[in-house]
Amino acid sequence: MDALIPVPRTSPAPGAVHVPGWLTVGEQRELVDCCRAWATGPVPLRHTRLPRGGVMSVRTVCLGWHWQPYRYTRTAEDVNGSQVAPMPGWLAGLGRRALVDAYEDTTAGEGYVPDTALINFYDDQARMGMHQDKDERSAAPVVSLSIGDSCVFRFGNTENRGQPYTDVELASGDLFVFGGSSRFAYHGVPRVRPGTGDPRTGLRAGRLNLTLRMTGLTD
Ligand SMILES: O=C(O)CCC(=O)C(=O)O
Numbered sequence: 765m766d767a768l769i770p771v772p773r774t775s776p777a778p779g780a781v782h783v784p785g786w787l788t789v790g791e792q793r794e795l796v797d798c799c800r801a802w803a804t805g806p807v808p809l810r811h812t813r814l815p816r817g818g819v820m821s822v823r824t825v826c827l828g829w830h831w832q833p834y835r836y837t838r839t840a841e842d843v844n845g846s847q848v849a850p851m852p853g854w855l856a857g858l859g860r861r862a863l864v865d866a867y868e869d870t871t872a873g874e875g876y877v878p879d880t881a882l883i884n885f886y887d888d889q890a891r892m893g894m895h896q897d898k899d900e901r902s903a904a905p906v907v908s909l910s911i912g913d914s915c916v917f918r919f920g921n922t923e924n925r926g927q928p929y930t931d932v933e934l935a936s937g938d939l940f941v942f943g944g945s946s947r948f949a950y951h952g953v954p955r956v957r958p959g960t961g962d963p964r965t966g967l968r969a970g971r972l973n974l975t976l977r978m979t980g981l982t983d
């Protein structure tokens with residue numbers, strides 16, 4: 765929802781930047797349409813299975829590379845064996861624009877070629893525990909885009925899952941970037957706020973989050 769009073773940008777830690785309202789409603793709607801198509805396959809949206817037998821409460825579909833705990837592959841052996849859909853060039857370009865805007869530096873996107881996107885769908889009950897994004901062999905920043913219901917995004921430190929951390933409210937259209945000395949910080953989503961999304965995005969319920977990353981992997 766467009767804030768009556770704009771939410772200011774913040775930096776909870778060096779290299780980590782929250783830019784509220786970065787995506788227009790039109791851009792969010794286009795991303796929602798794309799995510800709907802990606803969710804159907806070739807590898808469908810699924811609850812990721814964890815090594816000890818549990819499943820994640822979020823549902824995920826990947827582009828470029830398929831992520832499963834705790835590695836990237838081109839084919840989704842844990843789902844249906846298919847090769848994941850390619851990472852579109854325009855989405856990588858959006859990632860470069862995100863870095864320029866988040867770091868307020870026209871050169872910040874140079875050399876940034878995200879080759880994977882993890883698209884997470886959260887229903888009212890879904891959560892994500894504190895973790896590091898560390899299966900990439902690149903220290904390039906992670907670009908995170910949120911659409912739909914707001915959530916509490918907990919952004920912590922690089923040492924452990926606990927304090928110190930900062931709770932950031934991520935709303936529809938918000939950008940969050942973590943790079944530099946925050947690239948391997950623990951983070952998670954302790955709660956989603958049902959009914960807070962903007963129906964104009966085309967997402968009637970739940971929350972979508974896209975993270976763009978450079979894997980540093982080659983075939
Ligand atoms: O949903 C979010 O905002 C964070 C997602 C995340 O941390 C991940 O996919 O690794």
Ligand SMILES: [Fe+2]
Nearest residue numbers: 895896897951
């Ligand atoms: Fe993450």
